[in-house]
Amino acid sequence: METATHEPRVTMDEIPALAKRRGFIFQSSEIYGGINGCWDYGPLGAVLKRNVKNAWWRDTVELRDDVVGFDSSIIMHPLAWKASGHVDQFHDKLVDCKTCKHRFRFDHLKDPAKCPDCGSKDAFTEPRNFSLMMKTFVGPMEDTAAETYLRPETAQGIFVNFKNVYQTARKRPPFGIAQIGKSFRNEITPGNFTFRVREFEQAELEYFVPDDGNDMAAFEEWVALRKAWYASYGIHPDRLRFYELTPQERPHYAKAGSDVEYLFPWGWGELESIAHRGTYDLDAHMKLSGKDLRYFDEASKAHYTPILIESSAGMDRTTLTFLIDAYEKQRWTDDKGKPSERTVLHFHPHIAPVQVAVFSLARNKPELVERARTIERELRGSHRTQYDEGNIGQLYRRQDEIGTPLCVTVDYDTLEDAKVTVRDRDAMTQERVSIDGIGAYLRDRL
Numbered sequence: 001m002e003t004a005t006h007e008p009r010v011t012m013d014e015i016p017a018l019a020k021r022r023g024f025i026f027q028s029s030e031i032y033g034g035i036n037g038c039w040d041y042g043p044l045g046a047v048l049k050r051n052v053k054n055a056w057w058r059d060t061v062e063l064r065d066d067v068v069g070f071d072s073s074i075i076m077h078p079l080a081w082k083a084s085g086h087v088d089q090f091h092d093k094l095v096d097c098k099t100c101k102h103r104f105r106f107d108h109l110k111d112p113a114k115c116p117d118c119g120s121k122d123a124f125t126e127p128r129n130f131s132l133m134m135k136t137f138v139g140p141m142e143d144t145a146a147e148t149y150l151r152p153e154t155a156q157g158i159f160v161n162f163k164n165v166y167q168t169a170r171k172r173p174p175f176g177i178a179q180i181g182k183s184f185r186n187e188i189t190p191g192n193f194t195f196r197v198r199e200f201e202q203a204e205l206e207y208f209v210p211d212d213g214n215d216m217a218a219f220e221e222w223v224a225l226r227k228a229w230y231a232s233y234g235i236h237p238d239r240l241r242f243y244e245l246t247p248q249e250r251p252h253y254a255k256a257g258s259d260v261e262y263l264f265p266w267g268w269g270e271l272e273s274i275a276h277r278g279t280y281d282l283d284a285h286m287k288l289s290g291k292d293l294r295y296f297d298e299a300s301k302a303h304y305t306p307i308l309i310e311s312s313a314g315m316d317r318t319t320l321t322f323l324i325d326a327y328e329k330q331r332w333t334d335d336k337g338k339p340s341e342r343t344v345l346h347f348h349p350h351i352a353p354v355q356v357a358v359f360s361l362a363r364n365k366p367e368l369v370e371r372a373r374t375i376e377r378e379l380r381g382s383h384r385t386q387y388d389e390g391n392i393g394q395l396y397r398r399q400d401e402i403g404t405p406l407c408v409t410v411d412y413d414t415l416e417d418a419k420v421t422v423r424d425r426d427a428m429t430q431e432r433v434s435i436d437g438i439g440a441y442l443r444d445r446l
């Protein structure tokens with residue numbers, strides 16, 4: 001049996017290298033030199049991100065009877081962005097270094113008088129507002145009448161549809177509307193791999209509660225639920241914290257706010273924001289559109305504007321978090337005194353892109369290959385599987401590096417005893433399991 005010792009954690013050179021090598025994430029338009037702030041998910045990355053989104057959707061929508069799903073358009077009426085405040089206020093302060101001509105977000109500068117790239121002192125231009133909204137044109141005319149934006153958050157699509165949803169889904173507050181979708185922000189300084197990007201996906205839950213004095217309890221409940229969500233998929237608790245925003249840090253209308261932060265290799269970074277937004281959003285859309293979005297309560301025969309609790313998580317950041325959190329480099333000496341090493345991703349089985357790899361120990365033995373292929377085909381209906389064959393040591397290393405929890409090997413003994421070897425990714429232990437019982441065994445383990 002192999003045993004391993006553990007080493008210090010990951011650097012930000014290792015993650016993009018592994019992501020590229022194994023087909024998780026590639027630079028967008030790489031053959032043209034790439035485009036800053038945009039990334040493509042390869043075969044394993046696409047499944048990984050889908051699993052993260054599915055886990056969120058399952059726990060936030062499907063397993064609850066008080067949340068409904070939603071999917072609004074990316075392009076909305078430009079007035080929606082006027083009402084939301086984005087047109088007037090969704091800015092970052094930008095400065096240019098007059099010496100090296102590089103551009104920075106003013107609030108990201110460690111020393112507001114010194115350029116972090118060329119070291120020049122007092123060489124910055126005055127900070128000026130830079131809109132994060134990505135403009136586009138709808139229809140054949142590129143004039144201001146046709147101008148609108150790619151959404152910078154998915155939430156506004158939910159707010160403008162609040163009445164449509166509660167009436168058709170026959171929901172009364174407290175209830176929530178959830179959606180996952182693309183958002184776009186023209187970030188001044190995208191960076192840290194997929195952490196700060198210009199095109200990303202958000203998973204947003206807008207939970208509407210009556211103004212009956214229980215709104216803060218609902219906020220606290222969502223904070224606790226979101227805390228439990230990250231823990232339930234194995235995110236290390238020491239690398240996760242919930243930062244409570246001070247009144248100065250919150251928007252003026254927000255009664256409470258909590259940021260979920262993860263300890264990335266470069267320091268703490270925001271994964272999600274949870275906020276008590278009062279009635280601000282519905283009020284703003286009612287004012288500009290002139291339409292009544294209040295809830296009509298049949299029991300009291302009265303209209304009221306529900307209070308909003310929002311949980312807004314970035315799916316690219318969460319996917320990156322799962323990748324970083326799962327990463328481990330291990331070195332050890334085997335039973336014969338030979339030094340060995342591996343890179344392993346300890347993904348939760350629900351998150352892992354491949355759950356079971358099935359191997360034939362030899363490529364050139366049709367009876368082994370056929371047995372292994374048959375087992376893999378049969379397992380496909382209930383698990384995410386992959387078939388491979390060849391050198392067993394190399395096969396294990398490859399699956400460890402993509403985070404496959406269990407490997408099943410058909411070997412020469414299989415032909416005699418109708419059993420396969422199941423190898424555990426984390427413990428690196430092996431056990432023999434009969435082919436007849438492999439389905440039940442894997443269901444139990446995964």
Ligand code: GAP
Nearest residue numbers: 153155195196197200271272273312313314317
């Ligand atoms: N509707 C509320 C809202 O959008 P936010 O704090 O601006 O709140 C929520 O964004 C989440 O969206 C963030 O916590 C982050 O995970 C993700 N996010 C925001 N900007 C991002 C960017 N440029 N790149 C990747 N993810 C981003």
